[in-house]
Amino acid sequence: GAVVSQHPSRVICKSGTSVKIECRSLDFQATTMFWYRQFPKQSLMLMATSNEGSKATYEQGVEKDKFLINHASLTLSTLTVTSAHPEDSSFYICSALTRQGYGYTFGSGTRLTVV
Amino acid sequence: QKEVEQDPGPLSVPEGAIVSLNCTYSNSAFQYFMWYRQYSRKGPELLMYTYSSGNKEDGRFTAQVDKSSKYISLFIRDSQPSDSATYLCAMSADNTGKLIFGQGTTLQVKP
Numbered sequence: 729g730a731v732v733s734q735h736p737s738r739v740i741c742k743s744g745t746s747v748k749i750e751c752r753s754l755d756f757q758a759t760t761m762f763w764y765r766q767f768p769k770q771s772l773m774l775m776a777t778s779n780e781g782s783k784a785t786y787e788q789g790v791e792k793d794k795f796l797i798n799h800a801s802l803t804l805s806t807l808t809v810t811s812a813h814p815e816d817s818s819f820y821i822c823s824a825l826t827r828q829g830y831g832y833t834f835g836s837g838t839r840l841t842v843v
Numbered sequence: 844q845k846e847v848e849q850d851p852g853p854l855s856v857p858e859g860a861i862v863s864l865n866c867t868y869s870n871s872a873f874q875y876f877m878w879y880r881q882y883s884r885k886g887p888e889l890l891m892y893t894y895s896s897g898n899k900e901d902g903r904f905t906a907q908v909d910k911s912s913k914y915i916s917l918f919i920r921d922s923q924p925s926d927s928a929t930y931l932c933a934m935s936a937d938n939t940g941k942l943i944f945g946q947g948t949t950l951q952v953k954p
Contacts (some may be wrong), residue, residue, distance in 0.1 A: 734886070762941060769851065771931065771944040772887070821886050823942075832877075832942065834886035 730756050730826040734835025741812055741842055749807045749838045751822035757802035758824035763795075766819040766837075778805050812842040846870050849932055849945030858954050862919040866932035866945045869913065873934040873943075876908050878917045881929045881947065890930075891917060922952045 731754040741747050751761060759780050764772040776792075778784040778799035786792045794816075796808040805824075809816055822835040849866045856862055864878075874895055879887035891906040893899045893915075899906045905918040915934075919926055932945040 732886075769947075769949075771849075771946045772942075773944075774941050777941060819884070832889065834879075834888070836886045837884065839884060 730824070730833040732758070732822060732824050732833045732835040734822055734838060736838060737836060738839045739841070741840070743813055743842055744811055746808055746810045747812055747840060749809075749820055749822075749840075751805050751807075751824070751835050753803045753824050753826075753833075756824075756826050758805070758826065759802060760825040761799060761805040762823040762825075762832075763797060763805075763807050764821045764823065766821060768819075772821060775807075809840065812840070814842045816840065817842045844869060846943050847932060847934060847945040850948055851946050853949040853951060855951045855953060856922055858922060858924060858952055860922050860952070862917075862922050862926070862950060862952075864917040864919075864930050864932075864948050864950070866915050866934075867913055868915075868934060868943075870934075870936070870943075871910075871913070872936040874937070875935045876906070876915050877933045877942070878904075878906055879931040879933060879944075881931060883928075887931055922950075924952050924954050927951045 733752045761778045763775045766772045775790045776784045776786045778797045784797035799805040821837040847868045876893045878891045881887045893908050896908045896910045903920045907916040929947040929949045931947040933942040
């Protein structure tokens with residue numbers, strides 16, 4: 729089946745630093761990837777949609793300069809949280825659109841803690 | 844009003860019970876309905892997918908969609924402790940667009 733590998737699973741960083749999260753589609757080509765953020769006991773909130781080779785589309789209220797998304801290949805999309813602050817601490821999850829079944833496969837998530 | 848409403852629970856049931864999880868929605872354009880299971884600190888995994896109205900059964904799981912009432916349900920029969928997780932409903936208007944998630948219902952099945 730379609731597998732999306734997300735790394736790192738957990739990261740702790742200092743305020744003001746940047747953190748990169750990677751999502752790789754292991755056995756399929758992901759032309760579209762979605763990035764979500766999930767706060768404790770809350771739902772997944774879509775942050776942006778990235779299409780290979782083009783600029784990401786951000787949801788309202790999401791700062792594109794703070795959350796940099798790169799989808800340079802059909803198997804890799806990255807989310808970089810720039811100048812991280814404690815309020816950016818959250819669970820970040822990527823999802824890739826596949827052609828199997830319904831089509832959305834999720835990564836295992838990244839727990840970001842900014843101290 | 845949120846587009847998708849889901850009671851966060853928590854819901855606690857004894858092992859073997861039938862569990863009923865529900866979501867309501869307001870956007871009549873939604874056509875694709877999904878249920879995901881999410882264990883703590885993990886990504887969601889797809890349990891059931893239904894297009895438009897109707898029922899779908901897969902083992903102990905049954906998904907129902909009632910578009911006229913804008914109401915979807917997931918039933919779990921013979922619930923097991925391993926079913927303890929958060930269950931998220933999700934829906935979209937097309938099969939390549941963004942998913943809108945419910946808040947998730949936390950389920951605990953006690954042995």
